[in-house]
Amino acid sequence: MTATALARFAPPLDPDAPEARRWVVDELAKPEYRAAEPTLFDLAAQAVRDWIASLFSGASGLPMPTLALIAVLVVAGLVALGLLVFGLPRLRRRAPAAVPLFDDGDLRDAATLRRAAERAAASGDWTLAVEERFRALVRALVERELVRVHPGTTAHGMARAASDAFPASAVALEHAADAFDGVRYLGRTGDAGTYAAVAALDAELEAARPPADAAAAARTGA
Known part of the structure; x- marks a missing residue:
């Protein structure tokens, strides 16, 4: 069993x-x-x-x-x-690190500087508006890698460097640099006309595309 x-x-x-x-x-x-x-x-x-x-x-x-x-x-x-x-691999370009403008520690980007200039203009502070708008113009060129900033760079140095990429705007750039130096260092008072001229130049350069050879040759001045 x-x-x-x-x-x-x-x-x-x-x-x-x-x-x-x-x-x-x-x-x-x-x-x-x-x-x-x-x-x-x-x-x-x-x-x-x-x-x-x-x-x-x-x-x-x-x-x-x-x-x-x-x-x-x-x-x-x-x-x-x-x-x-x-598809082709995308090469990542490292964005250049922000550098101070004119040895004063200002690291704001172009968009922020433009907003600051517009606020100053709206409140009637033309002196500050001119200064901020020229800073915006320079910062935008730096961000586009058309000019480079190094210690000791002056407003007129930046104007000469930008003229390499935009030769047709050389005179206007020198005038804008004069306006910045006047309100920043020489105690001059800004006005609506000066601000309008700097703002128009900033907008013109922002929309312009420099020739390839001119962009490659653009350098900061001393």
């Missing part, structure tokens, strides 16, 4: 076809088998390797330079295909 009971719980040694299929499916469903399956990347890489191998399968009699040329052409083709599929 004990042998009969044990035989009842023992697994069948000769399963029928449906039972055998169920065993196989259950076994392959275990995690260790799933983890061993190749990924889509593995399949794609294997397909590329097989394709490259097929190209050289009958080329054993070719000279080595010819084989090297074929290999280079194959790699170049794969690179071109990758560029077509994924």
Whole structure:
């Protein structure tokens, strides 16, 4: 009777076809088998390797330079295909760090300086408005990398540097620099006309695109 009971719980040694299929499916469903399956990347890489191998399968009699040329052409083709599929990589340009203007620690960007100039003009403080607008003009040129600031750069130095990129505006730039020096260092009082002239020059340069050679040659003056 004990042998009969044990035989009842023992697994069948000769399963029928449906039972055998169920065993196989259950076994392959275990995690260790799933983890061993190749990924889509593995399949794609294997397909590329097989394709490259097929190209050289009958080329054993070719000279080595010819084989090297074929290999280079194959790699170049794969690179071109990758560029077509994924596009050209974008090169990130590091934005230049803000540097103080005219050795006074001012790190505001052009947009902030323009807003400050407009607020000063709206309140009738033309002296401050002229100063802030010229700063905005210079900062905008620095942000566009048309001029560079270094310790000791003066308003007229910036005007001369900007004139390299915008030669047609050289006279207007010198006048704007004169206006800035007057209100900043010489105790002059600004007025609506002077502010309007500096603001118009700022807007004109902002919209202008200098010639490539002139932009490359633009440098800060001393």
